[in-house]
Amino acid sequence: MKLTRAVLAVAATAIISLSACSGGGDAAPGSAGGGASDSGAASDGGGASDGGGESAMPQPDLEGIPDPVAEVGGEPISREDFVAAYEPLFQQAAMSQQTTGQAPDEEALRTQTLEQLISSRLLAQAAAEAGITASDEDVDALLQTIAEQNGMGSVEEVLAAFEQQGMSEEEVRADASEQVVIEAYIAQEAPVAEPTEEELQARYDELAGQGQQLPPFEQVKPQIAQQITAERQQEAGGKLAAGLRERTEVTTHL
Numbered sequence: 001m002k003l004t005r006a007v008l009a010v011a012a013t014a015i016i017s018l019s020a021c022s023g024g025g026d027a028a029p030g031s032a033g034g035g036a037s038d039s040g041a042a043s044d045g046g047g048a049s050d051g052g053g054e055s056a057m058p059q060p061d062l063e064g065i066p067d068p069v070a071e072v073g074g075e076p077i078s079r080e081d082f083v084a085a086y087e088p089l090f091q092q093a094a095m096s097q098q099t100t101g102q103a104p105d106e107e108a109l110r111t112q113t114l115e116q117l118i119s120s121r122l123l124a125q126a127a128a129e130a131g132i133t134a135s136d137e138d139v140d141a142l143l144q145t146i147a148e149q150n151g152m153g154s155v156e157e158v159l160a161a162f163e164q165q166g167m168s169e170e171e172v173r174a175d176a177s178e179q180v181v182i183e184a185y186i187a188q189e190a191p192v193a194e195p196t197e198e199e200l201q202a203r204y205d206e207l208a209g210q211g212q213q214l215p216p217f218e219q220v221k222p223q224i225a226q227q228i229t230a231e232r233q234q235e236a237g238g239k240l241a242a243g244l245r246e247r248t249e250v251t252t253h254l
Contacts, residue, residue, distance in 0.1 A: 058103055060090040069114060070252040072121040077114075082254075086113040114254050119241035124178050126244055127185035134180035142176050149226070183233065190240055192232035200224050 067079035086109065093104035143155040152158055162172045186192075195203075203224050204217050214220060 066253045122241045122244040123182045127181040132181045134177040138180045139176045190236035195228040
């Protein structure tokens with residue numbers, strides 16, 4: 001499930017990619033694969049603050065997290081999968097709150113992480129029941145999308161980034177396959193409309209109005225479209241998962 005969480009993290013933070021486009025290419029690879037690289041950077045903690053005397057990046061409290069954290073339809077969600085999902089969300093929250101000096105709300109983040117994992121598992125199970133599968137070409141296409149969203153040149157670079165975080169190519173492709181079938185299931189059961197030109201322009205104007213230095217509209221339009229589509233897919237997936245949960249036995253231990 002680790003790559004699935006990483007993909008969602010990329011979708012949820014697509015604005016970071018837009019900012020990176022205007023500030024140079026170095027920022028995007030730092031968010032490679034969403035969750036995959038964040039935890040590695042975070043474990044180095046004070047590296048970014050050594051020169052400025054600032055406090056090190058806070059670390060998540062992982063003590064007391066059970067294994068498994070939940071069972072969905074009889075299938076366990078392991079502590080390992082939970083931690084792999086939780087750490088990048090914690091680091092994103094920590095970075096966003098650096099300016100305020102406030103610590104991330106770990107209880108809320110744990111709940112959010114667990115609910116997302118449960119939803120993903122429900123959707124994956126439903127996709128399997130519907131006979132939806134992912135081909136090698138489908139998996140490569142998803143990994144190429146991740147590469148493009150994070151300033152990487154190839155699928156091989158994505159695989160190398162995940163390998164640095166302890167995920168083998170087999171694990172990455174297995175998790176990517178799950179993400180493909182989830183997206184296919186959502187598209188089959190609750191297709192979302194593509195954003196219109198007016199919606200794309202409105203989102204661009206909204207981002208620009210927040211003081212961000214963005215590239216020209218035509219240059220970032222594909223990224224904005226991906227962001228809006230991902231948001232709609234997440235909303236549709238959430239509604240589907242809620243319905244599936246009503247008729248599936250779910251037990252949580254967190």
